[in-house]
Amino acid sequence: MAREEKIRKSDIQAYYEGLERGELWARRCLKCRKLTFPPTGCCEYCGAFQVEWAMLSGKGTLLFATHNIAPACHPRFESIAPYVYGHVRLEEGVVVQAIVTGIAPTPDALRKVFERGELPVVASVMKRDDLPVLTFAEAR
Amino acid sequence: MRNKLKERVVVSGVGCTRFGDLLETPELRGQSLQELAAGAAREALEDARIAGPDVDAVLVGNAMVHSSQLPATYSQLAKWTGTQLKAGVHFEAQCSTTNVGASLAAMGIASGVYDTVLVIGVETTRTKVKGHSPWEREPLSHQETWLWTDMAVNQAYGVPQGYDIFSTYNGLLALGYCRKYGISLEDYEKGMFEICRTRRLHGSLDPKANVQETLEEKAKRLGFANAFDLWRSEKENPFVAWPTRLMSLVTTADGASAMVLTRKDLAGPNTRPVELKGFGICARDLPWYDADPTVWEFDRRAWEEARAMAGIDASDIDYLHTHDCSHVSGIVTAEMMGFIEPGKALHYARDGRLRFDGDRPMSTHGGRHAFGHAWAASAGSDVYEAVLQMRGDAGRRQIPKRPEISVIHTHGYAMIGTVLVLGGI
Numbered sequence: 001m002a003r004e005e006k007i008r009k010s011d012i013q014a015y016y017e018g019l020e021r022g023e024l025w026a027r028r029c030l031k032c033r034k035l036t037f038p039p040t041g042c043c044e045y046c047g048a049f050q051v052e053w054a055m056l057s058g059k060g061t062l063l064f065a066t067h068n069i070a071p072a073c074h075p076r077f078e079s080i081a082p083y084v085y086g087h088v089r090l091e092e093g094v095v096v097q098a099i100v101t102g103i104a105p106t107p108d109a110l111r112k113v114f115e116r117g118e119l120p121v122v123a124s125v126m127k128r129d130d131l132p133v134l135t136f137a138e139a140r
Numbered sequence: 141m142r143n144k145l146k147e148r149v150v151v152s153g154v155g156c157t158r159f160g161d162l163l164e165t166p167e168l169r170g171q172s173l174q175e176l177a178a179g180a181a182r183e184a185l186e187d188a189r190i191a192g193p194d195v196d197a198v199l200v201g202n203a204m205v206h207s208s209q210l211p212a213t214y215s216q217l218a219k220w221t222g223t224q225l226k227a228g229v230h231f232e233a234q235c236s237t238t239n240v241g242a243s244l245a246a247m248g249i250a251s252g253v254y255d256t257v258l259v260i261g262v263e264t265t266r267t268k269v270k271g272h273s274p275w276e277r278e279p280l281s282h283q284e285t286w287l288w289t290d291m292a293v294n295q296a297y298g299v300p301q302g303y304d305i306f307s308t309y310n311g312l313l314a315l316g317y318c319r320k321y322g323i324s325l326e327d328y329e330k331g332m333f334e335i336c337r338t339r340r341l342h343g344s345l346d347p348k349a350n351v352q353e354t355l356e357e358k359a360k361r362l363g364f365a366n367a368f369d370l371w372r373s374e375k376e377n378p379f380v381a382w383p384t385r386l387m388s389l390v391t392t393a394d395g396a397s398a399m400v401l402t403r404k405d406l407a408g409p410n411t412r413p414v415e416l417k418g419f420g421i422c423a424r425d426l427p428w429y430d431a432d433p434t435v436w437e438f439d440r441r442a443w444e445e446a447r448a449m450a451g452i453d454a455s456d457i458d459y460l461h462t463h464d465c466s467h468v469s470g471i472v473t474a475e476m477m478g479f480i481e482p483g484k485a486l487h488y489a490r491d492g493r494l495r496f497d498g499d500r501p502m503s504t505h506g507g508r509h510a511f512g513h514a515w516a517a518s519a520g521s522d523v524y525e526a527v528l529q530m531r532g533d534a535g536r537r538q539i540p541k542r543p544e545i546s547v548i549h550t551h552g553y554a555m556i557g558t559v560l561v562l563g564g565i
Contacts, residue, residue: 012296012297015297038296038297040296044425063316063431064311064312064315064316064319064433065315066307066310066311066312066314066315066381066382066383066384067307067311067379067381067382068302068304068306068307068381069304069306069380069381071282071283072283072304073283073286073287073290073304073305074286074287074290074299074300074302075283075287076300077302083302085302085304085307085308085311085312085381086312087312087316087427087431087433089431095427095429095430095431096427097303097307097308097312097426097427098301098302099301099302105382106382107379107382107383110382110383111325111382114315114319114325131300133300133301133302134301
């Protein structure tokens with residue numbers, strides 16, 4: 001009887017496969033209950049390796065928005081640079097930085113966003129050739 | 141953590157090359173990386189009145205091996221520095237490299253293992269090896285520099301998802317700073333202009349600086365009526381991460397620095413050592429801050445460790461360098477330490493208080509913008525400047541009252557806060 005070979009899937013791969021489906025996965029610590037996002041195999045707060053998968057809502061608050069440099073530092077983002085890049089607090093309390101869509105990367109547009117203060121946003125996924133990318137857009 | 145040095149450790153020799161471009165800068169042109177590193181090491185060894193065979197260990201740092209193609213620097217530099225048959229290690233803490241090296245050296249000395257340690261940092265962020273040539277180099281593109289540098293940043297989820305240093309380290313932080321302290325974007329613009337003006341003034345007074353042209357001189361050369369018109373020029377000084385402009389950032393450089401550390405009682409009679417009184421090191425992965433972009437907990441911890449080890453507080457600091465790849469990050473760190481009142485740094489800059497002749501002198505070599513940034517070598521250039529200031533050897537940029545206590549803070553990508561406290565003997 002042939003021995004079944006079990007190949008462990010990387011947490012990184014699992015995260016991106018979830019993102020491809022439009023899901024946002026974190027790790028919840030079984031000891032302190034805090035969330036590590038994006039996921040690793042260890043709680044970033046208490047160091048416990050006992051963690052479980054937890055799906056996030058994707059709802060959050062855009063705290064600040066700026067833009068990146070063009071040409072982009074990484075070839076993956078060359079065709080969309082400059083893009084808006086934001087500082088977001090998810091409703092679960094996790095702080096994340098990501099590309100923000102729906103805002104022009106211009107001083108005038110970004111100034112208006114800054115003057116409006118904190119804005120509700122929702123997560124979405126930008127399809128790139130080789131990888132899904134987590135983005136946020138203002139909630140309507 | 142006991143956070144104490146069991147022996148007193150001194151920096152007995154310092155060395156630093158001109159920061160610039162190995163293809164263009166007259167003092168550097170034609171040198172190999174081995175010669176660049178050896179130049180800094182030689183200056184440090186001669187300053188300490190010793191030679192390579194007198195050291196017990198060599199700690200050599202280089203962050204971006206893609207451009208240097210020089211791993212295993214401990215053996216590759218041994219014949220260039222007279223350090224054959226010594227303990228050696230190649231290491232990196234990115235842009236904190238040399239000062240993490242100084243801390244490791246202090247630990248090695250204070251524990252009683254080594255008497256004397258040579259620390260070297262060498263980096264090329266403007267040029268790379270040409271083909272497979274042993275000595276020829278060619279320019280490095282902006283994208284190559286950052287693609288390779290960003291390999292030090294979260295490769296699982298940060299860089300693959302659009303992370304950008306200019307946004308994270310500049311734009312978001314600037315907006316957080318303005319909102320927290322109620323600073324208008326117009327005042328922010330003027331404040332950043334004043335900080336750049338100060339950095340470039342300092343660079344113009346340092347013959348080893350990458351950029352030695354003041355902002356006023358550059359404005360005149362380019363035909364602007366005044367320096368602020370140049371500052372607001374979208375062509376010459378574009379936004380790289382609104383509201384941060386290009387000249388609020390680092391300039392890339394090739395360069396090397398070195399220092400000799402030894403037990404206090406072993407520093408020779410003809411040397412002019414300064415004491416390494418304390419250090420602190422603390423790292424954090426992205427994001428570097430939580431909801432408030434101005435609160436960098438790892439920097440606070442690094443400062444607290446260094447301050448406690450040295451037995452000083454903010455009021456003791458006579459000279460300060462904070463890592464200023466990003467000018468706004470540099471002032472946020474200075475405010476966190478208590479060297480500047482929170483939210484007041486832009487006023488200090490406008491009033492000239494951060495100049496070499498001001499009452500809060502900072503980054504008198506010109507910082508990462510004017511002195512330039514050669515990743516693994518830069519922290520050593522900050523120590524070099526502090527030692528010159530403490531000896532009264534800083535020439536036209538000498539702080540009028542020679543510093544007794546100097547504090548050097550650096551950020552190693554991405555991100556390790558490192559603080560050294562140097563004291564006069």
